[in-house]
Amino acid sequence: MAGLCLAAAALLVATVLSKYKKSPEQVGSQAVCLALGLWAAVCLISLSLFWGLALFSLSCLLMYTYLSEQEWLPVDQKAVLVTGSDCGLGHAICKHLDKMGFTVFAGVLNEQGSGAEELRRSCSSRLSVLQMDVTKPEQVKEAHSKVVEKVQDKGLWAVINNAGIFGFPADGELIPMNEYKQCMAVNFFGAVEVTKTFLPLLRRSKGRLVNISSMGEITGTSDMWEMHEKKILEHLPREVLADYGEDYILTLKHFLAHLLDTASPDFSPLILDVQHALCAKHPAAFYSPGKRAFLWLCMASIFPTGLNDYLWKTNATKARHMPRALSLPNRNKAM
Ligand SMILES: NC(=O)c1ccc[n+]([C@@H]2O[C@H](COP(=O)([O-])OP(=O)(O)OC[C@H]3O[C@@H](n4cnc5c(N)ncnc54)[C@H](OP(=O)(O)O)[C@@H]3O)[C@@H](O)[C@H]2O)c1
DSSP: OHHHHHHHHHHHHHHHHHHHHHSSOOTTHHHHHHHHHHHHHHHHHHSOHHHHHHHHHHHHHHHHHHHHHTOBOOOTTOEEEESSOSSHHHHHHHHHHHHHTOEEEEEESOTTSHHHHHHHHHSOTTOEEEEOOTTOHHHHHHHHHHHHHHHGGGOOOEEEEOOOOOOOOOOGGGSOHHHHHHHIIIIIIIHHHHHHHHHHHHHHHTOEEEEOOOSSOOOOOHHHHHHHHHHHHHHSOHHHHHHHOHHHHHTHHHHHHHHHHHSOOOOHHHHHHHHHHHHBSSOOSOOOOSHHHHHHHHHHHHSOHHHHHHHHHHHHHHHSOOOHHHHSGGGGGGO
16 A cells, blocks of 8 residues: 555656646756655655545645646747837837747837837837727728738737726716726727737637736826826816815825835736746736735625725725715715
8 A cells, every 4th residue: 555655656746747847947857856755755654645645646736737837838939919019018018028039019009109219229120010009990900911911821929908098096976078988998999909800810820818907006197197187177067076175186196196106116027927928838817917916806806895995995085085075974975
């Protein structure tokens, strides 16, 4: 029986090791082998044969699953399209993928702009800048023709829907209707237009579609805040302005400043997740780059809605005042 258990443990070690050798970081195979051997010994000696083997098998299964996720496909100059590459994350993703050896199509809002110029100047000759306002179907079609012409039989491996605009996180009633429409036009319908146009190419290559969206970290700049604040004050009906109070509206940007203070300027967690989505043999269906992002998502999906509302309210009131009507005790039920 002991011999059988040892043989099973050895088989598990060999299986994990063969997977480990296929992963990109295959340093110290002997050390991994030794560590697994020691862990098998600890399991088998400290527990009964059955439970020891069960625990060791479970550890090997977890490690095997983890290593499967780390198996890379070759880059091999595969072609990738990124939207919204003028600046920010899209710009950084283009540069990173270009460095890795991908053939990058950088879709930009303004092909004459400084972001597009910087990509042409600093990246390899494999990178092409494409004029591509995702809200303009004719520009998306034109970009598609250029991609087809360039990739020919090699196909398109991935589309990264990154283009997005900032929505001022004010109370829903305060946001002008045209801002809702513009946000949907770029962040939603733009991504749908690009996806529908390029899906046949992705289907042929059995490639990847990556959609980038925001939970609200996207904060914009102080100039943008001033502009949004001005638009809100200009378009608000007098009665609504009286209920919220101008001083409340002027403090909305304090919440953004608070978000900006706590946000990380480091794009690398997102870039590494995009790299994994494009290169891993078994990509995940969903990524949440940044530690706190996962926490927020857990809270939103696990906690009761009432508790989430309470936490948001407490957090928001710390950073700004309440609307005037809500701070008047006899009018609390009116809003
Ligand atoms: N930054 C964050 O913390 C964060 C967090 C979570 C998710 N995200 C998501 O990541 C994506 C990029 O965000 P970011 O922070 O890099 O924002 P950003 O710096 O404002 O970049 C967005 C890019 O999209 C471009 N764009 C705007 N409208 C477009 C249109 N109609 N067609 C094509 N391109 C257009 C912008 O061009 P212009 O610069 O010329 O306007 C810009 O290059 C967004 O989808 C956002 O929701 C960001």
